[in-house]
Structures are given as structure tokens and as C-alpha cells.
Amino acid sequence: MTNDATLPHGGAALIGLDWGTSSLRAFRFDAAGQVQQMRHRPWGIMNLPAAADGQAHATPAAAFEHAFDDVCGDWLQAQTGTPVLACGMVGSAQGWREATYLEAPTSLDHLAQGLTVVQHAAGHQVHIVPGLLQRGELPNVMRGEETQVLGVMATSALPDDATVLIGLPGTHSKWVLARRRSIAQFHTFMTGEVFAALRGHTILGRTMQAAEAPDDAAFARGLQVARSEDASLGLLSHIFSTRTLGLTGALPGTAQADYLSGLLIGHEVAALAAQQAPGNPPAHVVLCGEPDLCRRYALALAAYGLPAPEMADNATARGLWQIATAAALVAPTDPRSTEAAR
Amino acid sequence: MTNDATLPHGGAALIGLDWGTSSLRAFRFDAAGQVQQMRHRPWGIMNLPAAADGQAHATPAAAFEHAFDDVCGDWLQAQTGTPVLACGMVGSAQGWREATYLEAPTSLDHLAQGLTVVQHAAGHQVHIVPGLLQRGELPNVMRGEETQVLGVMATSALPDDATVLIGLPGTHSKWVLARRRSIAQFHTFMTGEVFAALRGHTILGRTMQAAEAPDDAAFARGLQVARSEDASLGLLSHIFSTRTLGLTGALPGTAQADYLSGLLIGHEVAALAAQQAPGNPPAHVVLCGEPDLCRRYALALAAYGLPAPEMADNATARGLWQIATAAALVAPTDPRSTEAAR
Numbered sequence: 133m134t135n136d137a138t139l140p141h142g143g144a145a146l147i148g149l150d151w152g153t154s155s156l157r158a159f160r161f162d163a164a165g166q167v168q169q170m171r172h173r174p175w176g177i178m179n180l181p182a183a184a185d186g187q188a189h190a191t192p193a194a195a196f197e198h199a200f201d202d203v204c205g206d207w208l209q210a211q212t213g214t215p216v217l218a219c220g221m222v223g224s225a226q227g228w229r230e231a232t233y234l235e236a237p238t239s240l241d242h243l244a245q246g247l248t249v250v251q252h253a254a255g256h257q258v259h260i261v262p263g264l265l266q267r268g269e270l271p272n273v274m275r276g277e278e279t280q281v282l283g284v285m286a287t288s289a290l291p292d293d294a295t296v297l298i299g300l301p302g303t304h305s306k307w308v309l310a311r312r313r314s315i316a317q318f319h320t321f322m323t324g325e326v327f328a329a330l331r332g333h334t335i336l337g338r339t340m341q342a343a344e345a346p347d348d349a350a351f352a353r354g355l356q357v358a359r360s361e362d363a364s365l366g367l368l369s370h371i372f373s374t375r376t377l378g379l380t381g382a383l384p385g386t387a388q389a390d391y392l393s394g395l396l397i398g399h400e401v402a403a404l405a406a407q408q409a410p411g412n413p414p415a416h417v418v419l420c421g422e423p424d425l426c427r428r429y430a431l432a433l434a435a436y437g438l439p440a441p442e443m444a445d446n447a448t449a450r451g452l453w454q455i456a457t458a459a460a461l462v463a464p465t466d467p468r469s470t471e472a473a474r
Numbered sequence: 475m476t477n478d479a480t481l482p483h484g485g486a487a488l489i490g491l492d493w494g495t496s497s498l499r500a501f502r503f504d505a506a507g508q509v510q511q512m513r514h515r516p517w518g519i520m521n522l523p524a525a526a527d528g529q530a531h532a533t534p535a536a537a538f539e540h541a542f543d544d545v546c547g548d549w550l551q552a553q554t555g556t557p558v559l560a561c562g563m564v565g566s567a568q569g570w571r572e573a574t575y576l577e578a579p580t581s582l583d584h585l586a587q588g589l590t591v592v593q594h595a596a597g598h599q600v601h602i603v604p605g606l607l608q609r610g611e612l613p614n615v616m617r618g619e620e621t622q623v624l625g626v627m628a629t630s631a632l633p634d635d636a637t638v639l640i641g642l643p644g645t646h647s648k649w650v651l652a653r654r655r656s657i658a659q660f661h662t663f664m665t666g667e668v669f670a671a672l673r674g675h676t677i678l679g680r681t682m683q684a685a686e687a688p689d690d691a692a693f694a695r696g697l698q699v700a701r702s703e704d705a706s707l708g709l710l711s712h713i714f715s716t717r718t719l720g721l722t723g724a725l726p727g728t729a730q731a732d733y734l735s736g737l738l739i740g741h742e743v744a745a746l747a748a749q750q751a752p753g754n755p756p757a758h759v760v761l762c763g764e765p766d767l768c769r770r771y772a773l774a775l776a777a778y779g780l781p782a783p784e785m786a787d788n789a790t791a792r793g794l795w796q797i798a799t800a801a802a803l804v805a806p807t808d809p810r811s812t813e814a815a816r
Contacts, residue, residue, distance in 0.1 A: 270704055270711070271718040304714065320718075321710040322676065329671040334664065362612055366745035367709045368663040368738065369612070372646065376613040376662075396710065403708035 144168065144214050145462045147204050148452035149258075151222035152276060153178050157448070158203040163465040165453045167446070169207075175199035177221050177228075196228040197252055208256055215461040217452050219261040220276035223248060228258070233265035233273065240282050240313040244458035261455055264315065272320050276448070277306045283451030284418050284444040285312050297414040299441065301397075301421045301429050303328075307404055309414075319407065321400040327393060330371060336392060339378045341385035350387035351428060354394020355435050358402050367399050393428065401432040408438075417441040486510065486556050487804045489546050490794035491600075493564035494618060495520050499790070500545040507795045507806065509788070511549075517541035519563050519570075538570040539594055550598055557803040559794050561603040562618035565590060570600070575607035575615065582624055582655040586800035603797055606657065614662050618790070619648045625793030626760050626786045627654050639756040641783065643739075643763045643771050645670075649746055651756075661749065663742040669735060672713060678734060681720045683727035692729035693770060696736020697777050700744050709741050735770065743774040750780075759783040 148159040154176035160169040175181055180195035181202065182188060189195040208214055223231030231248035247259040263275035277300050284298055292312040300306040303324040309316040331337040357363075357370050374392045377383035383391055408414060417433060419426040419441040430441055456462045490501040496518035502511040517523055522537035523544065524530060531537040550556055565573030573590035589601040605617035619642050626640055634654040642648040645666040651658040673679040699705075699712050716734045719725035725733055750756060759775060761768040761783040772783055798804045 265722070267722070269702065270699065270707070270715040271722045271724070272714070273718050273721060319707065319711055320714045321708075322678075322714050323710050325676045326672070326710060326713075329675045330668070333671045333675045334667045336664075357612065360611065364745060364748040365612070365661065366663075366741055366748075368665050368668060368742050369661055369745060371668075372614070372662045372664050373612040376615050379615060380607070380609070380613045382613070399708055400710050403706060403711060406706040406708075 144207060144211050146456050147207055147214050147216045148449060149218035150220055150448040151218050152176055152220040156199060156203055159449045160207055161453055165464065167449050171203055173203045177226055200252065216256060216258045217456045217461060218258055219279040219452060223260040223263060224275055229260060231260040231262050234262045236264045236266040237314060237316045238264060240454060240458050243278060244455050247459055259461065266318060272318055274306055274318060278315060279451035279455060280420055280447040281308050281310050281315055282454045283447035284420055285310055286450050286454045288312065290416060294416060296416040296418055299419045299429060301425050305400060323396050323400045327396050330392060331389060336371065336374045339375060339385050340388045343386040346424065347387045347390040350390040351394040354391040355398040355432055357395055358398030370395050397428060397432045401436050405436040405438060413438055418444050420444040420447045486549060486553050488798050489549055489556055489558045490791060491560035492562055492790040493560050494518055494562040498541060498545055501791045502549055503795055509791050513545055515545045519568055542594065557798065558598060558600045559798045559803060560600055561621040561794060565602040565605060566617055571602060573602040573604050576604045578606045578608040579656060579658045580606060582796060582800050585620060586797050589801055601803065608660060614660055616648055616660060620657060621793035621797060622762055622789040623650050623652050623657055624796045625789035626762055627652055628792050628796050630654065632758060636758060638758040638760055641761045641771060643767050647742060665738050665742045669738050672734060673731060678713065678716045681717060681727050682730045685728040688766065689729045689732040692732040693736040696733040697740040697774055699737055700740030712737050739770060739774045743778050747778040747780060755780055760786050762786040762789045
């Protein structure tokens with residue numbers, strides 16, 4: 133794979149788009165499911181490009197088309213008719229076209245059958261992967277993570293019926309129970325966004341100082357509180373200790389952000405652990421996300437006696453290829469190629 | 475009591491200042507401990523007045539003196555030498571003069587013996603009440619609430635050795651175990667500040683709409699989640715339901731803020747309930763704070779089987795009088811007058 137390199141444009145089998153709130157990535161796949169080129173643009177659905185005159189586009193659709201043309205217009209020009217598959221918030225109510233939610237549990241085949249099509253003014257068809265909705269007293273939703281999960285599972289060497297717990301840490305962390313071609317259940321934790329709001333918009337941020345390197349000891353101390361004899365005091369009480377440990381000289385300003393991160397991730401993983409069948413933790417855990425964040429989550433999983441996770445990467449590209457194949461948008465060159473993107 | 479009315483200035487026994495982060499209140503007490511006048515100014519320690527030329531004062535002390543003169547300078551001019559007692563963040567490191575923390579548990583007498591004196595350039599002495607520090611793995615601090623608690627207890631008809639659980643809901647809610655003349659233990663929950671940060675600075679606020687009246691049903695629904703079979707999913711997961719219940723049409727935008735408030739206060743009171751001896755809830759609970767907020771907390775206490783609270787008011791003024799009496803800053807006109815501010 134190259135980043136926007138000068139490879140010849142022949143042979144593209146699929147263009148995949150990972151189109152979220154804050155950024156847009158495009159993948160150009162060959163017929164074996166390998167990513168030939170990858171591009172990254174800042175055109176998240178909340179940050180679309182302005183028109184050539186610097187003004188807003190006349191319609192939302194025009195802004196989406198502008199971003200689309202910028203990231204992959206030349207690929208389509210070089211090879212008209214290449215199928216396009218997009219996942220993520222581009223299918224939300226604030227996106228290019230709202231793609232309905234499928235209800236969880238669901239399967240790769242259901243997702244592939246549920247694509248929504250949006251017509252580009254230049255004639256291209258863009259297929260959008262459905263989001264997932266899990267009903268209940270506390271409903272849950274995802275858009276984009278379903279594709280990552282199927283990408284992670286496509287690379288798994290486990291039997292098709294093995295259940296895997298997949299963690300997707302970030303702004304809104306997702307924890308998903310999945311098999312090779314299906315998604316059973318998931319939970320959401322607003323850990324990343326709560327951390328940012330506490331650091332940026334409460335008194336806790338005022339005494340924090342930038343650190344030169346991650347402070348794993350402070351992080352571990354935060355983790356520990358969430359499972360100590362003080363655990364029942366809960367998160368709203370625990371977080372205040374970020375300030376009081378500073379006031380009493382027990383936690384330097386440079387350690388406070390990592391301590392708070394440990395508190396929050398500790399609470400998330402404590403809740404996750406409480407969801408597992410007693411005495412029967414999941415046999416397989418995979419983490420997929422920003423490497424340093426995944427490293428911290430691995431520390432938290434260990435603290436709670438959960439299995440050491442495997443780390444997955446390129447999950448979205450792999451998932452887009454899986455779904456495109458199941459939807460017959462692409463006809464793989466070889467029978468094994470649904471798994472070629474491993 | 476009158477608000478800044480035209481009563482003659484004779485007979486003041488004490489000037490009390492409730493000086494916090496965002497506002498300043500002054501009380502003028504007569505010799506029987508009754509508040510004759512009360513004034514309110516926006517001069518919290520983070521919002522002190524500018525100098526006459528519109529510029530910042532040359533020193534922090536000058537800015538505090540300016541605020542002080544504005545709120546009670548004429549009272550002192552009318553009766554030189556009236557003792558002045560202040561509580562709250564004015565005694566913090568960012569205040570007029572740092573007043574050391576006393577360690578909890580502590581007593582009214584210890585607080586009265588631990589006053590810090592700051593000298594006003596015009597010759598007045600301002601006494602500042604110490605804050606409280608509770609050491610431990612998760613230290614706790616208060617500044618100002620110790621005075622409120624002693625004020626609440628001064629009005630109690632209970633025996634001196636009865637233990638009362640006092641709740642001071644707000645930005646940082648405090649729950650304090652106290653007796654008539656002593657403070658045993660306390661906890662802090664950042665409930666109010668977390669609510670504001672979530673509403674103002676996360677995705678949860680984007681779908682919230684202003685409501686015409688408090689939505690107690692939505693609040694109760696939030697309370698319920700915190701003690702449902704989904705309780706173990708924890709706060710970081712529960713709060714996401716504010717959004718997903720909206721997405722699924724189960725919670726209108728106008729109900730989302732009250733629902734989130736119920737979730738957070740539910741988690742606070744769940745933690746509080748977990749701190750109580752099993753099967754032996756506190757016999758006496760008092761709430762002191764903004765009336766609608768106290769009303770909500772009373773609903774939460776009921777949901778968790780805690781006793782119906784009494785509501786207290788004017789606690790800070792009463793507490794200042796108690797401490798001034800114990801410190802012999804005032805010589806009450808009658809032996810019963812340490813309780814006159816009831």
C-alpha cells in the first residue's frame with residue numbers, strides 16, 4: 133500500500149470510504165482485496181470543504197460531492213464504474229444520506245443486503261453501510277464500528293463459531309461480542325469524550341500540566357482506585373481526587389491527566405468485567421484503535437483479570453472489503469479472496 | 475432582615491462574609507446574632523472588581539480590599555472595630571490570604587481557634603475560617619461548607635450527640651456526617667460540574683432542548699437507571715442513553731437534560747447509600763442548597779430508601795455567628811444567644 137502514490141490506476145476493484153465526523157479516508161482496492169492506495173482528508177461530515185468561491189455549498193449534497201471528488205474523483209475518472217462503499221457517520225441523519233439502522237444481533241450478510249445508495253450528480257453510485265441499533269432500556273447505536281468489527285473478524289484465525297470480545301477504544305468506546313460473520317451485542321462508554329470534557333471544561337484541568345511522556349504509574353494508580361475498597365464511592369467522587377491529590381502534594385500536575393485517564397478507563401473496564409459471566413471471562417479479546425490508547429486498555433484489562441488482547445489494525449479497510457464481497461459489489465479474482473484482505 | 479435597607483447602623487456585633495468563587499455575600503449581625511442586613515455582590519475571588527481607572531489593581535490584595543470596601547466599608551465606617559469573619563474560597567491559595575486546612579474530624583472550637591487574620595490597609599482585621607482536609611487514599615477538602623454545616627447543626631433540635639447526614643448539593647456536592655459542634659467525615663461528588671460539562675461540551679448537549687418546566691418524570695427515569703439491573707454498566711455507559719433514547723424517539727429533546735440530571739444524581743445517591751451501614755441508614759438527613767435542586771435530591775433519597783430530608787436555609791450566616799461566638803469575636807448579649815441565629 134502507498135499513501136497517494138503514483139501507481140498506475142488500472143485494476144481497481146473497489147473504492148472504500150471511511151467517512152466519520154472529523155475525517156475522511158479513502159482506500160483503493162485491487163481485485164484481490166489488497167489496498168493499493170490510501171488517502172486521508174480532513175473532510176469529516178462536520179467539516180466539509182467550502183465551495184470554490186469560499187462560500188458554503190448551495191446544498192449539503194454538493195458539499196459531500198465536493199469532498200468525494202477531492203478524495204477519489206480521479207480514481208473514478210481513471211476507471212469509470214468502480215463500485216464505491218462507504219461506512220461511518222456519512223450515513224447518519226447529518227450525513228450525505230441517512231442509512232437506516234439494522235437491529236443487532238445481525239450478520240455480515242444482512243449488512244451487505246442493507247446498503248443505502250446515494251446518487252452522485254456525476255453519475256457515480258455510493259453505497260453506504262447501515263448502522264446498528266440494539267434496542268432495550270438503554271439502546272445502543274454504532275456507525276462505522278460494525279465495519280471495523282467485521283474487518284477484525286475477517287483476519288481471525290479462530291473457528292467461525294468462536295466468540296470474540298472486540299474493544300474499539302476512543303471518543304465513544306465500543307465493546308462488541310462478535311463471531312466471524314455476525315455481531316451479537318455491544319456496549320458504548322463515553323470515556324474519551326468525558327475525559328476531554330473534564331480536562332477541558334472543569335476545575336480538574338486547571339492544575340494539569342503537560343507531561344513529556346505517558347505516566348504509566350499515574351495511570352495504574354487511577355486504575356487501582358476504580359477497583360479499591362473505595363470503588364463504591366463511584367466515578368463522580370473518584371474524579372475529585374485528581375484535584376485533592378494535587379492539593380496535598382501527592383500527585384504532580386504532570387501526572388494528573390494520566391491519573392484521570394486511569395480512573396475513567398478503570399471504570400469502563402470494571403463495568404465491562406461485570407458484564408462477563410462470573411468465572412468465565414471471554415476467551416478471546418481484540419483491541420482496535422490508536423496504539424498508545426490500546427496499550428493503556430491492555431493494562432486495564434490485565435488489572436481486571438481479562439485476557440491479554442490481540443491488537444488489530446487496518447480493520448476498516450478489511451471490513452469494507454468483506455461487506456463489498458458479501459454484497460457482490462466486487463467479484464473476487466479467486467475463491468479465497470474474501471479473506472485476501474487479511 | 476432587610477436587603478441593604480436603611481436601618482440605622484448602630485448595634486452591629488459582627489460582619490460575616492460568605493466569599494466564594496463566583497460571588498460575595500455580606501451579613502450584618504446584631505448582638506443577639508440576628509442578621510440585620512444582607513448584601514450580595516458579584517465579587518467572587520475569580521471575579522474581583524477593577525480599579526477606578528478600569529485597569530487591574532496593582533496587587534491582588536488591593537482588589538480584595540476594593541471588593542471588601544464595596545460590600546461592607548460603610549458598615550465599618552459607621553461602627554469602627556466591628557469584628558469581621560469570612561468563610562469560603564477567600565481562604566484558598568487563590569484567595570485574599572491562604573487559611574490552612576484543619577484535618578477532619580474536627581470541632582467548632584478547633585475551627586474557631588484556627589482563624590487566619592488578614593490585615594486590611596485601612597486597619598480592619600478580617601478573620602478567615604479554615605478549610606477542612608480529610609486525608610486518605612482519596613483526600614477530600616472543603617472551604618465554606620464547614621461553616622454551612624455548623625450553621626445547619628446550630629438550628630437542630632436534636633440532642634448534641636445525634637449524628638446527622640447533611641447534603642450540600644451543587645457544583646461539587648458535599649455529604650457530611652456531623653454532630654452539633656463537630657464534623658466527623660465527608661465526601662465530595664462533582665455532580666453539578668460534570669452535568670454542566672456534559673451538557674455544554676459533549677454530544678449529549680446537542681440534542682437537548684430547553685424545557686418550560688422541570689420534567690420530574692424524565693428525572694425519575696434517569697434515577698431508575700442508576701439502580702436498575704443495568705446499574706453495573708456504570709455511569710460512562712448510562713449517560714450515552716441520553717442520546718440513544720433521543721435517537722430512538724423514546725426521550726424528547728426537552729426531557730434529555732432532566733434525564734441526564736437524574737442519571738448523575740442517581741449515581742451520586744447510589745454511592746452515598748452504599749456508604750451507609752447495611753440495614754442502618756442515617757436517622758437524620760438535612761439538605762441545604764438551591765430549593766429546586768434540593769427537591770430533586772429529596773426524590774433521589776426516597777428512591778434509595780434514605781430518610782426524607784429536612785431542608786435548611788441561611789446556614790452560612792448561622793455558621794459564621796457560631797464560629798464568631800466560639801472564637802470570642804462577639805460577646806453575645808444573652809447566654810442563649812449562641813443559638814440565637816436559629
